[in-house]
Amino acid sequence: MPGRNAMHSKIPIPEQDPVKRRSNFDEVTIGYTPEMAVKEAGRCLQCRIPSCVAGCPVHVPIPQFIKAIKEGDFKKAIDAIKEANFLPAVCGRVCPQEDQCENNCALGKKGEPVAIGRLERFAADHGMKSGHTDIQRLAEPTGKKVAIIGSGPAGLTCAFDLVRLGHRITIFEALHEAGGVLFYGIPEFRLPKKIVLHEINTLREMGVEIVNNAVVGRLIAVDEIMNEFDACFIGTGAGLPKFIGIEGENLNGVYSANEFLTRANLMRAYAFPEYDTPIKKGQRVAVVGGGNVAVDAVRTALRLGAKEAMIIYRRSEAEMPARNEEIHHAKKEGVRFEFLTNPIRIIGKDGGVKAVECVRMELGEPDPSGRRRPVPKKDSAFQIPADIVIVAIGTRANPLLPQSTDKLGLNKKGYIIADKETGQTSREGLYAGGDIVTGAATVISAMGAGRKAARAINEYLKSKSSDKIVMPNPESVILNQVLNQVQDL
Amino acid sequence: MAKILEKRLIRSPDVFYYKIDAPLISKKAGPGQFVIIRLHEKGERIPLSLADINPEEETISLIVMAVGKTTSEMSTYKAGDEILDLCGPLGQPTHIEEVGRVILIGGGFGVAPLYPIARAFRSVGNGVITIMGARSKDLLIYEAEMHYVSDKVIITTDDGSRGTKGVVTTALKQELEQNGADLVMAVGPAVMMRSVCETTRLFTVKTVVSLNPVMVDGTGMCGGCRVLVAGQSRFACTDGPDFDGHQVDWDILMNRQKSYLDEEKESFDAWKKRHAL
Ligand SMILES: Cc1cc2nc3c(=O)[nH]c(=O)nc-3n(C[C@H](O)[C@H](O)[C@H](O)COP(=O)(O)OP(=O)(O)OC[C@H]3O[C@@H](n4cnc5c(N)ncnc54)[C@H](O)[C@@H]3O)c2cc1C
Ligand SMILES: Cc1cc2nc3c(=O)[nH]c(=O)nc-3n(C[C@H](O)[C@H](O)[C@H](O)COP(=O)(O)OP(=O)(O)OC[C@H]3O[C@@H](n4cnc5c(N)ncnc54)[C@H](O)[C@@H]3O)c2cc1C
Ligand code: SF4
Ligand code: SF4
Ligand code: FES
Numbered sequence A: 001m002p003g004r005n006a007m008h009s010k011i012p013i014p015e016q017d018p019v020k021r022r023s024n025f026d027e028v029t030i031g032y033t034p035e036m037a038v039k040e041a042g043r044c045l046q047c048r049i050p051s052c053v054a055g056c057p058v059h060v061p062i063p064q065f066i067k068a069i070k071e072g073d074f075k076k077a078i079d080a081i082k083e084a085n086f087l088p089a090v091c092g093r094v095c096p097q098e099d100q101c102e103n104n105c106a107l108g109k110k111g112e113p114v115a116i117g118r119l120e121r122f123a124a125d126h127g128m129k130s131g132h133t134d135i136q137r138l139a140e141p142t143g144k145k146v147a148i149i150g151s152g153p154a155g156l157t158c159a160f161d162l163v164r165l166g167h168r169i170t171i172f173e174a175l176h177e178a179g180g181v182l183f184y185g186i187p188e189f190r191l192p193k194k195i196v197l198h199e200i201n202t203l204r205e206m207g208v209e210i211v212n213n214a215v216v217g218r219l220i221a222v223d224e225i226m227n228e229f230d231a232c233f234i235g236t237g238a239g240l241p242k243f244i245g246i247e248g249e250n251l252n253g254v255y256s257a258n259e260f261l262t263r264a265n266l267m268r269a270y271a272f273p274e275y276d277t278p279i280k281k282g283q284r285v286a287v288v289g290g291g292n293v294a295v296d297a298v299r300t301a302l303r304l305g306a307k308e309a310m311i312i313y314r315r316s317e318a319e320m321p322a323r324n325e326e327i328h329h330a331k332k333e334g335v336r337f338e339f340l341t342n343p344i345r346i347i348g349k350d351g352g353v354k355a356v357e358c359v360r361m362e363l364g365e366p367d368p369s370g371r372r373r374p375v376p377k378k379d380s381a382f383q384i385p386a387d388i389v390i391v392a393i394g395t396r397a398n399p400l401l402p403q404s405t406d407k408l409g410l411n412k413k414g415y416i417i418a419d420k421e422t423g424q425t426s427r428e429g430l431y432a433g434g435d436i437v438t439g440a441a442t443v444i445s446a447m448g449a450g451r452k453a454a455r456a457i458n459e460y461l462k463s464k465s466s467d468k469i470v471m472p473n474p475e476s477v478i479l480n481q482v483l484n485q486v487q488d489l
Numbered sequence B: 001m002a003k004i005l006e007k008r009l010i011r012s013p014d015v016f017y018y019k020i021d022a023p024l025i026s027k028k029a030g031p032g033q034f035v036i037i038r039l040h041e042k043g044e045r046i047p048l049s050l051a052d053i054n055p056e057e058e059t060i061s062l063i064v065m066a067v068g069k070t071t072s073e074m075s076t077y078k079a080g081d082e083i084l085d086l087c088g089p090l091g092q093p094t095h096i097e098e099v100g101r102v103i104l105i106g107g108g109f110g111v112a113p114l115y116p117i118a119r120a121f122r123s124v125g126n127g128v129i130t131i132m133g134a135r136s137k138d139l140l141i142y143e144a145e146m147h148y149v150s151d152k153v154i155i156t157t158d159d160g161s162r163g164t165k166g167v168v169t170t171a172l173k174q175e176l177e178q179n180g181a182d183l184v185m186a187v188g189p190a191v192m193m194r195s196v197c198e199t200t201r202l203f204t205v206k207t208v209v210s211l212n213p214v215m216v217d218g219t220g221m222c223g224g225c226r227v228l229v230a231g232q233s234r235f236a237c238t239d240g241p242d243f244d245g246h247q248v249d250w251d252i253l254m255n256r257q258k259s260y261l262d263e264e265k266e267s268f269d270a271w272k273k274r275h276a277l
Helices: A004-008 A034-041 A062-070 A074-084 A088-094 A116-129 A153-164 A193-205 A222-228 A257-264 A292-303 A324-332 A443-463 A474-488 B023-028 B069-074 B108-123 B143-149 B168-179 B190-202 B250-257 B261-274
Strands: A145-149 A168-172 A209-211 A231-234 A254-256 A284-288 A308-312 A336-338 A341-349 A352-366 A372-376 A382-385 A388-391 A430-432 B002-011 B015-021 B034-038 B046-049 B052-054 B059-065 B085-090 B101-107 B127-134 B152-157 B183-187 B207-210 B226-229 B232-235 B242-244
Touching (some): A074 A116, A088 A193, A145 A153, A145 A222, A153 A443, A193 A209, A231 A443, A254 A257, A284 A292, A292 A388, B023 B059, B052 B108, B059 B108, B101 B108, B101 B190, B108 B143, B108 B183, B152 B168, B168 B190, B183 B190, B190 B250
Parallel strands (some): A145 A168, A308 A336, B183 B207
Antiparallel strands (some): A341 A352, B015 B059, B052 B059
16 A cells, blocks of 8 residues: 555656766666656656646646556557657657646646656657667558758758658758757756657658758758749757847856757767867866756766856846756755856956856835846855856847848747747748747757647648649759659668 | 768878768758767767758768867767767858959968869859868968869968968969959968958958857857857857958957867867877
């Protein structure tokens, strides 16, 4: 008989020891064993009207898959999840469950909600390990071609849904690896790259072509794509890093979080000099910001060997947008937090960083987001010694693609204007979704947008009576040659 | 994968010319743009300017000076070998228009991108004067080629072994005093570009420079290539590489280029050791 406490709290997930893990890049959480998963699944009440599902942006059939786990039918569990979510191993790890599915769980009223994320991860990992094939049944080829720009969660999901419907899909990706933020941003210790690679391989096996090193707007224009393909989805993310705009930000040793994490993840600089890309390791690392990106950067710095790694955040802990679990992990690993603190200047020495000058903040009146606005306290300036500063205060829309595309409606901030339900942009046949539409958000919301657009694109393709007549022009001949080469590989 | 079709040593022992199979890039690239290459799975991404663009042949050319680990490793690649990743064209093409008399100044590997730039300026009706400098005559590269695309080529060497004795800015000053210019463009090491800008400032001639900060992605995503131009932070890979030289904060650029000196040395030494050099 489970005790009262056991019913009220989640089965804990095994983790690497904090002292050990702060110096390696292996995954922090180890995952449930089958016994633990079955036990945790047993906590679910199997609500007739499952409020948890409403909290999930892609409506994973939560009670159904949890029931399957409880009954020990792990294959049935993963099959049920995959109907709704193409990247469960990713989402189980990185979704902010406390704001989504688990936030709505009936059990959460009295104790801890069901560990939906951990169970989802368990089912996905188990599926991957037992090698049961992920390749879904494909519809008859429709002869329609769809181009997808960007291979982040939005683009991958859109590709997955459309290829299953029989359309021919080509993804254009600027970088040499696919996955977007899943590959270059979120670190190995939170999302192992082999998981991302596995999912991308699945897509390839389903017939999706991925053209890497293809920067749309430079190598090919959206207009040319629209000539060659029957429809196109833009999922290019919000990758342009913001800087604070304070003195000293161009000193050596000041990084955007994007650069720091790209060097570490995409380029594997943590294994320098075995891998060629260098990274400044730093003894005392200060990260400015309070989101997932800041927490990822600070924990990466720690693992690269920093003696002290700290977060400088202008609001208080309660306002930190990062996932609770990651804040908790960071604390255990020894990350220092300076809340209600804002940098005003970076002080240099011999071209590098010596210290960050900060002011203390207090919370004033609520701002438009409903959070209390931090205001500087008078005469509170002080210095924090540091040799590396990482700026993680958010990103903006990268203007490269929009600037090179005619008649694409953009909002004031440079994000693409697209219909919430369909992803339809200002141009016929051109759709968009994910961070390039909403601004920096979450993996699952980008996936949701990719899915909605896929549905709309399919409707659009069905409604088009016949193939458009494409005038062969020399460039499209070349483009086709390149695409054919890619296919041959 | 991109195949090397041709490779030549153009200046012993360390400057190489590569012709690379690149059907789509060659159709799209303009003068002044660059590519980013990654040699193999463990390689870093390094930017290299386009030294020639040949859409009929579907090739691009690169001129690479072996200065560290990656460029030295590339110097061991031969015709027939493949480069794992070739990404481009990147950056904005050089703005080409008819202005009259254009002086182009190249130093080091900076001479490479000048070739397609000179050809483009000339093709729209400009008079093109190229000034190339080196320490001594053996270090000059691409001289014959530059004659081919320029109306006049002025050579300077520090030791006077060829052309005028002195540095490029001496020749530039003389040329500006005698014949004037409507536009000056300099490509090469930052110190050289800076002194060109100091010279042209006295003559109030518009001066374009092609900046070469350390880069990673080349798509505007990392901000590592940021430079301060007219007091504003700009990304050289997407906003540049060309900027108004009179507005560039050279101290910041030169300091940031030195970011990884220690690591570069460590990586190069380890490579040399493995290759018993
Ligand atoms: C460090 C970090 C940690 C995060 N942690 C979490 C988390 O724990 N949980 C969570 O839910 N969310 C997290 N996020 C947010 C989440 O990753 C993003 O919201 C999500 O990835 C957005 O997906 P996307 O498909 O819109 O774009 P992205 O993932 O940004 O992918 C866009 C892709 O498009 C490519 N691209 C861009 N321009 C072009 C072009 N012109 N031509 C061709 N390709 C192009 C890019 O190279 C990239 O691969 C995190 C983000 C970061 C940076
Ligand atoms: C837009 C752009 C275009 C370029 N075009 C060319 C080209 O056409 N041909 C060519 O040979 N090189 C070019 N470079 C420079 C080239 O990218 C570097 O030489 C290369 O990254 C060095 O790598 P490495 O590992 O061999 O040497 P490293 O070990 O990284 O560096 C060795 C030495 O080279 C210097 N160096 C490093 N990076 C740069 C840089 N970005 N610019 C200038 N010097 C640097 C360093 O001071 C160091 O002392 C270009 C750089 C940029 C940004
Ligand atoms: S996808 Fe995310 S929000 Fe949906 S059930 Fe899974 S963990 Fe929860
Ligand atoms: S709300 Fe909670 S208890 Fe109810 S079905 Fe969903 S997960 Fe189970
Ligand atoms: S190289 Fe990364 S933004 Fe320019």
